[in-house]
Amino acid sequence: MRPLTHPSLDDVTVEGILHALSDPVRAAIYWQLSCAESANTCSAFLKMEDRCIPKSTLSQHFRALREAGLIRSERRGVEMLNTTRCAEIEQRFPGLLPAIKHAQSIQCEARRQSAPPAPATKKTARAG
Amino acid sequence: MRPLTHPSLDDVTVEGILHALSDPVRAAIYWQLSCAESANTCSAFLKMEDRCIPKSTLSQHFRALREAGLIRSERRGVEMLNTTRCAEIEQRFPGLLPAIKHAQSIQCEARRQSAPPAPATKKTARAG
DNA sequence: TTCTATAGTTCGCAACATACGAACTTATGA
DNA sequence: TCATAAGTTCGTATGTTGCGAACTATAGAA
Numbered sequence: 074m075r076p077l078t079h080p081s082l083d084d085v086t087v088e089g090i091l092h093a094l095s096d097p098v099r100a101a102i103y104w105q106l107s108c109a110e111s112a113n114t115c116s117a118f119l120k121m122e123d124r125c126i127p128k129s130t131l132s133q134h135f136r137a138l139r140e141a142g143l144i145r146s147e148r149r150g151v152e153m154l155n156t157t158r159c160a161e162i163e164q165r166f167p168g169l170l171p172a173i174k175h176a177q178s179i180q181c182e183a184r185r186q187s188a189p190p191a192p193a194t195k196k197t198a199r200a201g
Numbered sequence: 202m203r204p205l206t207h208p209s210l211d212d213v214t215v216e217g218i219l220h221a222l223s224d225p226v227r228a229a230i231y232w233q234l235s236c237a238e239s240a241n242t243c244s245a246f247l248k249m250e251d252r253c254i255p256k257s258t259l260s261q262h263f264r265a266l267r268e269a270g271l272i273r274s275e276r277r278g279v280e281m282l283n284t285t286r287c288a289e290i291e292q293r294f295p296g297l298l299p300a301i302k303h304a305q306s307i308q309c310e311a312r313r314q315s316a317p318p319a320p321a322t323k324k325t326a327r328a329g
Numbered sequence: 330t331t332c333t334a335t336a337g338t339t340c341g342c343a344a345c346a347t348a349c350g351a352a353c354t355t356a357t358g359a
Numbered sequence: 360t361c362a363t364a365a366g367t368t369c370g371t372a373t374g375t376t377g378c379g380a381a382c383t384a385t386a387g388a389a
Contacts, residue, residue, distance in 0.1 A: 349372095354368090
C-alpha cells in the first residue's frame with residue numbers, strides 16, 4: 074500500500090481543480106467535507122444522493138481529490154481522516170473555490186425548484 | 202453536416218463548464234475569445250502556445266465549448282464566427298467565470314516567473 | 330457548370346481514463 | 360489466530376479523447 078502523497082501548493086493547478094470538481098460525486102464529497110466541522114472518513118460517503126457508491130470507486134475519487142490538491146488525507150488506524158485544503162487553495166487562487174461553490178448552490182437550488190415533487194426524476198448532469 | 206446546437210441557459214451546468222475549462226487548449230481558446238473585440242474563426246487557433254493543433258481536434262474542442270454553453274457559433278459563409286456567452290453565464294452563475302479566469306492568470310504568471318528564459322520549457326498541465 | 334481552394338465536420342481507430350467487482354493489505358479486537 | 364472493518368489495487372468492460380483521412384459546404388475562378 075503506497076504512502077499517501079499530496080502535491081505541494083505550487084503544484085496545484087487550476088485545470089486539476091476544475092477537472093476534479095467537474096465530477097458530481099467528487100464535487101459533492103468536496104463540499105460536504107468543506108462544511109464538516111471535523112474530518113470525515115471515506116466510508117461516510119458510501120451512500121450519496123440516493124445511490125450507493127462502490128468502495129473502490131469512492132477510493133479512486135478520494136485519490137483524485139487528493140492528487141488535485143483539494144483535500145488532505147491522513148491514515149488514522151484502520152480508517153482515514155479527510156480534510157479540505159480550502160485555506161491553502163484560497164491563498165493561491167483567491168475566490169476560485171467560493172465562486173464554484175456559489176455556482177453549484179445556485180444550480181442546486183434551480184434544480185430543486187424545477188423538479189416535480191415525485192421522487193424519481195433523474196436528470197443527466199452534463200448539458201447535451 | 203448537422204446544424205449547430207446551443208444549450209439554453211437553463212441547461213448549462215457548472216459541471217459542464219468546469220469540465221470544458223479543465224482542458225488547457227479549450228481554456229486558452231475560451232479566454233482568447235473572451236478578450237477578442239470581434240468574433241473569431243476556428244482556424245485562428247490552429248497554432249497555439251508553440252504547437253499546432255490538428256483541425257479535427259480543434260473542431261472537437263469548439264464543439265465541447267459550444268455544448269457546455271460557453272460559446273456561441275454561427276456559420277458565416279465558409280467559416281464560423283465564435284463568440285463567448287460570458288454575459289449569459291454571468292447572469293446565471295455570477296462570478297464563476299471571472300474567478301476561474303483570475304485563477305488562470307495567477308497560475309500563468311507564476312509559471313512565467315518560475316520558468317527559465319529558455320524557449321522550450323514544457324510542463325505537464327495536471328498535477329501528478 | 331465545373332474545377333479548385335478553404336473552413337470546418339465526421340469517421341475510424343488507437344490511446345487513455347473511468348467504474349466497479351474481486352481480491353488484497355492493514356489495523357483492531359475477540 | 361480468526362473475524363471484521365476500512366481502504367487500496369487489480370482486471371476488465373465501457374467511455375472519452377486525439378488525430379489522420381475522408382467528407383461536406385461555401386466561395387471564387389475558368
